[in-house]
Amino acid sequence: MTEIKPQLRVVVTGCAGFIGSNLVDFLLNTGHKVIGLDNLSTGNIENLEEALTQKDFNFHEVDLFENNNLDSYFKNTDLVFHFAANADVRYGAEHPRKDLEQNTLVTHNVLEAMRKNMVHKIVFSSTGSVYGEAPIIPTREDSFFPVQTSLYGASKIAAEGLIEAYCETFGIQAWIFRFVSILGPRYSHGHVYDFYEQLRSDPSYLKVLGNGHQKKSYLHVDDCIKAIDVALRNSNDKINIFNLGIDAVCEVRDSINWICQFLSIDPSIDFGSDAKGWIGDNPHIHLDIARIQKLGWEPSKSIEQGVKDTIRYLQKNEWLFEK
């Protein structure tokens, strides 16, 4: 953390989510006191199994959009990790207000709770989707004014802007991380999930959205958490913005090959014809990670390792598909 202090009081929103719950475990292992908030709409309480046994963890089932009285959770807090979000980029068209409410407005609610309780530090999980279809690849944090291509990206750049304005207006300090897709234990949505779900019910056939040549970058959740820790320890500007990814891409077809290899299956594959898998899909994502690398962080796991680690987790946690 940013201060040398035996124990910080830390709030983690979205604490039962994929990344949030991995973060909670890391923070507890580091010796901090963690207040975890989640409405359990997409988060899984199972992700907190270990954390819930520890005295330094307090979990509250709370909806950050509906609840108008968040103050009690934020009192005497040193640092907020705001990781609660509607995190699936694909379904914007089906519910055109959900990303706005769950990502933009909830971020404002969190910022207001921080302001009222004089909490001065926020860590925010943003996304590479804020770059839209980037004209420059690999994409740096600062090299062009983006044009949004999804309601998800729009909701996240709006949240980033709110956080930055609160930094300037109310003296808050922020660490904003723009993630590529994250893989690894507790992963619960995205293409690996979808493919595995299909293949477990029929290992002989796989339907793929788009032509499979989409180029995407993936980071393992362990590397993601380490990067956040490195950035908090070593970057102390008023506003600290970092891409978090890996300096590589794979095609969806590569990912399918790794999955099939791991599962020892050979399905017939039904590709779509479009370069995009869905409206707003970004067919080429590759973030420049030089800024976080300069702080001494390097990803330790390849995309292939990430994909296989994810399949291993999904195989061991079949309950995910019974929900």
Added chain:
Amino acid sequence: MTEIKPQLRVVVTGCAGFIGSNLVDFLLNTGHKVIGLDNLSTGNIENLEEALTQKDFNFHEVDLFENNNLDSYFKNTDLVFHFAANADVRYGAEHPRKDLEQNTLVTHNVLEAMRKNMVHKIVFSSTGSVYGEAPIIPTREDSFFPVQTSLYGASKIAAEGLIEAYCETFGIQAWIFRFVSILGPRYSHGHVYDFYEQLRSDPSYLKVLGNGHQKKSYLHVDDCIKAIDVALRNSNDKINIFNLGIDAVCEVRDSINWICQFLSIDPSIDFGSDAKGWIGDNPHIHLDIARIQKLGWEPSKSIEQGVKDTIRYLQKNEWLFEK
């Protein structure tokens, strides 16, 4: 307008505001049918005096944030000019949710009303404030990823992102204009207003926020309306983004000199010590306007003419200060 058609049905939100009402007059003179919406919170019904006498103008006093039933206004509409906004950048800290509600959420309400009524074209009044403290001056539309420095700028970049995402997701076409400060008839807030208000009650003394060396760019409202018309006629991409300004800056001190010259007064002037006039003030604004110039538009009035035209208007409309 973008189509050769004898008469379009056009909705103008913020129709009683400074820019909105000038736009309404232009649209009526061009032969269009205008549905004007305004909640009259900062707009002045007096600005619509001429328009209200015309059969092709329909005014509705409606609050686009509170009202959940906007559909009737948007039926059979060819084009929406969404100019309603909380337009004063200075007071974000005093009401931290107002810009979000009036600018971001109202834009979403307008987009939803458009989507439900199959309206496919929107013109949006954004702001040079979305660039924050620009690292590149003069500032182009696309040259860096901005960091927000005001709640106003944050609310407008959020609205831009929503509009862009709706273009991609729901097939809407957009013209987004990032204005510098606008001057001229019906101007009703900003530094010229504040200075004139002070000087009309005491012509011997003027208090200035900041050290007066802030460099800002100003565009006359007549030139602004002409630029919008030129862009609509000549730029037909899915998303069209233009800076609207003038290729010049003045210091606040220059503006004061022109005002005093025009009023034939010589007050003692009490400058502040800060480079910024208020939290979030941007001490150097200068937009690159090459993109709109390429379409054949040029501003016809200097900043000095704009300032003097504004003072002339304020002198003739003392009722503004009695409200």
